[in-house]
Amino acid sequence: MKFNDSPIGIFDSGLGGLTVFKEIRKILPLEDLIYFGDTARVPYGNKSKETIIKYSSEILGFLTGRNVKIVVVACNTSSSMALEYLQNKADVPVFGVIEPGAKKAVQASSGGNIAVIGTSATIKSRAYSTAIYKEIASLKGDKSSLFGSGFKVTEKACPLFVPLVEEGFLNQEITKGVIKHYLSSLTAEKPACLVLGCTHYPILKDSISAQLDGDTEIIDSGIETAGAVKDYLEKNGMLKSGAKKGGELFFVSDDVEKFKELGGKFLGRPIENVGLADGIK
């Protein structure tokens, strides 16, 4: 059996990608993980494609310079804007969060409507719609005929969710009000599932769930991506050898202490081994 003991590289504009990190750690406990959070330049969600490609590309260089065997773009905005660019540039496989989320949404909806929420840049890119229709087009037989002419994908930008999460406003009345404001037009479509198309949003999952009726399944792109990464490593003989628990290294482009404090809330446990990436900001 083949193995590859190099680490997995994971990056995000800031803290949100830690929800993906957490899922990867959960199902791949032996892997060494290197996380990069671009906290100096967060958020990406309201920036231009050109800027997002530039920033993502710098981080890709930082991670591949640390000999990672695979890169996970744990940021929906970067995945929707820069993934193809990064895949063409890198010598290692680069995974985004959009395709795994879209795949799961098509499975889960069984022909029912699909709703997607994300940052302004992600929604504007229509990356989820594109990936969802591509997935539907690849379906065969019965599964394919489920998606009839009434089928609809509705996408909605929720630009205040990231600042709310970064401020720790998770269950407050204000947060409930903002969620209700954004979701009301989506719930009117009675979606079979709702894709959390931003890695910050799983932190708001309970509050979002409270605004949906019980028939709408919530899809966490991070969980799906972690599964896709595990599958890929297994199929390609790239898992880490041995039985030693995986190590963790975190890098940020701004204040290390703030990342430790807030990041701990995202991971649900204290974060150690955080360093400042000097060349990037």
Add this chain to the structure above:
Amino acid sequence: MKFNDSPIGIFDSGLGGLTVFKEIRKILPLEDLIYFGDTARVPYGNKSKETIIKYSSEILGFLTGRNVKIVVVACNTSSSMALEYLQNKADVPVFGVIEPGAKKAVQASSGGNIAVIGTSATIKSRAYSTAIYKEIASLKGDKSSLFGSGFKVTEKACPLFVPLVEEGFLNQEITKGVIKHYLSSLTAEKPACLVLGCTHYPILKDSISAQLDGDTEIIDSGIETAGAVKDYLEKNGMLKSGAKKGGELFFVSDDVEKFKELGGKFLGRPIENVGLADGIK
């Protein structure tokens, strides 16, 4: 009489500084103005001092490279973190927004309590408290004795105000809820005045005012700064000569079209002459 026909340079992390630009334009209609908005790296308010100094310093270089006669740091966060650094570095006078706002607050309060709101970085720096106590210490006679032992400066970070403004949520119920949330601890102190310590906040002035009782005067640091700049240019023979209406140039580090669209709302009129500053982001 002496004159100086070089332009005035004004910069901010993004759009907020346009509220200062607007006030400068109002009282100095003949001056040529160059504005820089660091829209690729906005917001500054939750970043570290080191990062804010680095970004501000790059912008200072951009503006002085365009031969400006004076630089206005139209950003409270940068003024509180980087002003001294910029003043030491620049060959031209550099004005911040903190000191003019603090001066006006001391005048307006007449010994009553002063409240200050701003971004996390501005409030954490305690730049307003420091400037307010410095101003009080310089008072003479009767004016000085107004500030007795009961006098209090209360500062409060309101980190969600900037994203709300940037999203155009100005009078919504959500915005009212957020304002109430942040201001309730301040209004309990019955302040004589409230300093808007972030250049985005004047956009929320009406909604903020509605949460205060009528005895609290709102101080707009931008208006005070514009007045201080005018005084300085007059006293130092640095006003522009002639009677020709001043020109305007805008530079941004990200999407030009988005700046035009949103910036127009800040200025209350269409913005022309916006260019991408290629070297900075």
